Amino acid sequence: MGYYDETDSTREKTKERKSLRPIFSSIISGVVGGALVLGVTTYTNQTPDQVSVTNHDKAVETVTQSQSSSSDNTPTQPVSLSTNSIADIVDALSPGIVGITNLQAATSNPFSRSQSDSQSVEAGTGSGFIFKKEGDIEYILTNNHVIEGAQNIEVTLHDGKKVSGELVGADALTDIAVLKIEAQENTVVANLGDSSSLRTGEDVIAIGNPLGEEFSRTVTQGIVSGIDRTIDVTTSEGDWALNVIQTDAAINPGNSGGPLINMNGEVIGINSLKISQSGVEGLGFAIPSNDVLPIAEELMQNGKIQRPFIGVGLVEMNEVPAYFLQENMKLPEEVTEGVIVGNVSPGSPADEAGLVQQDVIVALGGQKVTSSNDLRRILYSETKIGDEVEVTLYRGGEKMTVNITLTNRDATNA
Numbered sequence: 001m002g003y004y005d006e007t008d009s010t011r012e013k014t015k016e017r018k019s020l021r022p023i024f025s026s027i028i029s030g031v032v033g034g035a036l037v038l039g040v041t042t043y044t045n046q047t048p049d050q051v052s053v054t055n056h057d058k059a060v061e062t063v064t065q066s067q068s069s070s071s072d073n074t075p076t077q078p079v080s081l082s083t084n085s086i087a088d089i090v091d092a093l094s095p096g097i098v099g100i101t102n103l104q105a106a107t108s109n110p111f112s113r114s115q116s117d118s119q120s121v122e123a124g125t126g127s128g129f130i131f132k133k134e135g136d137i138e139y140i141l142t143n144n145h146v147i148e149g150a151q152n153i154e155v156t157l158h159d160g161k162k163v164s165g166e167l168v169g170a171d172a173l174t175d176i177a178v179l180k181i182e183a184q185e186n187t188v189v190a191n192l193g194d195s196s197s198l199r200t201g202e203d204v205i206a207i208g209n210p211l212g213e214e215f216s217r218t219v220t221q222g223i224v225s226g227i228d229r230t231i232d233v234t235t236s237e238g239d240w241a242l243n244v245i246q247t248d249a250a251i252n253p254g255n256s257g258g259p260l261i262n263m264n265g266e267v268i269g270i271n272s273l274k275i276s277q278s279g280v281e282g283l284g285f286a287i288p289s290n291d292v293l294p295i296a297e298e299l300m301q302n303g304k305i306q307r308p309f310i311g312v313g314l315v316e317m318n319e320v321p322a323y324f325l326q327e328n329m330k331l332p333e334e335v336t337e338g339v340i341v342g343n344v345s346p347g348s349p350a351d352e353a354g355l356v357q358q359d360v361i362v363a364l365g366g367q368k369v370t371s372s373n374d375l376r377r378i379l380y381s382e383t384k385i386g387d388e389v390e391v392t393l394y395r396g397g398e399k400m401t402v403n404i405t406l407t408n409r410d411a412t413n414a
Contacts, residue, residue: 086205089265090219096130096188097217098140099156099209100165100179100257102147120152127208127258128155128179129267131296133189140179141296142257143272144170147177148236155181158217169299172237173380175272176292177257178299190259193266195288198224198245206249206271206284208258215254222249222282231273231285232373241373244285245269251284260286308383308406311348312355314372315340329358330397337370338362338394353404356395363392379406 104123126146132139153165170177202224209216226246260269269286325331341359369375388405
């Protein structure tokens with residue numbers, strides 16, 4: 001399951017099947033870059049019957065009233081309503097919803113590297129919303145996949161005015177990005193509600209820019225179809241299990257980054273995904289507001305998310321023929337779950353602890369590891385930078401344990 005980011009030429013990022021012959025030469029060839037970025041990299045295949053999940057290309061911009069400066073000159077309006085009127089909610093929130101255009105360099109002459117031969121072209125569009133205002137700066141929430149790779153970011157306000165947006169920080173795994181713009185007149189800050197209080201069947205609305213500015217601030221209505229869903233997605237930093245809210249409110253290409261709103265006028269999610277498959281309708285997904293806020297705050301503080309780092313590239317066991325596991329790697333037949341070390345980054349915690357290629361990790365910190373997603377979940381959710389964790393692995397058929405002291409990526413040469 002992956003994201004798509006273009007409105008005019010929608011493209012779906014699917015996982016490519018990697019050749020395993022010769023087995024570890026191909027494994028190593030692609031894994032190093034991911035190890036430098038993530039600390040772990042996976043090689044998995046998408047089966048023909050696997051549901052495809054897509055992200056919407058437009059970012060809807062909602063503004064929250066948190067920490068509004070008393071010195072602000074920009075008028076704001078209360079947007080938390082109790083009238084249960086959709087029209088009232090839309091009227092209140094619309095001045096805080098924006099369109100976002102991802103501009104990237106295009107070279108007119110493919111044989112020239114001259115800056116004069118390049119120009120910025122639209123690579124994708126999305127939605128976003130103003131969620132915070134401090135002094136003369138307004139902050140916008142959107143999806144990472146909406147702005148990823150952008151050379152410049154253009155923000156279209158509710159009145160059609162276009163302003164330059166600056167990237168504050170983004171996180172590919174959680175698909176969250178924060179932008180900032182100069183404070184504008186007649187904008188609003190949207191309140192982020194408590195997504196943990198949502199109930200299945202509760203009414204919600206989505207606002208965004210499906211298919212571009214022509215249909216800006218389109219409103220759709222639905223219900224919360226499910227809570228605490230987990231969707232496997234493919235990101236630029238590896239595979240990740242994303243916690244989401246399921247809704248049947250219509251979400252189309254271009255809605256990505258826009259708000260999912262409850263009947264109190266509070267943003268309780270960022271619209272990010274939909275299942276795109278023939279015969280499937282009404283399966284959209286939003287990142288819960290309670291998950292968004294701490295990520296947004298860290299992005300505003302550090303510009304990125306610091307996570308515990310191991311420094312290995314990983315290969316799924318089902319990617320490797322059973323005969324190779326048993327004959328070449330001497331893995332006992334009863335060991336059917338785990339993840340294989342494809343490479344170790346020099347100077348990384350894994351390197352310092354003595355991990356080597358073809359080690360098979362079966363547990364981390366005493367918790368069973370069945371796949372790279374398991375390892376990543378345990379590493380990012382249940383450990384912190386500076387922790388010493390025990391890794392259980394098989395090497396040459398022998399079971400052993402090693403201790404790894406976790407660092408952050410910037411603390412190593414990897």
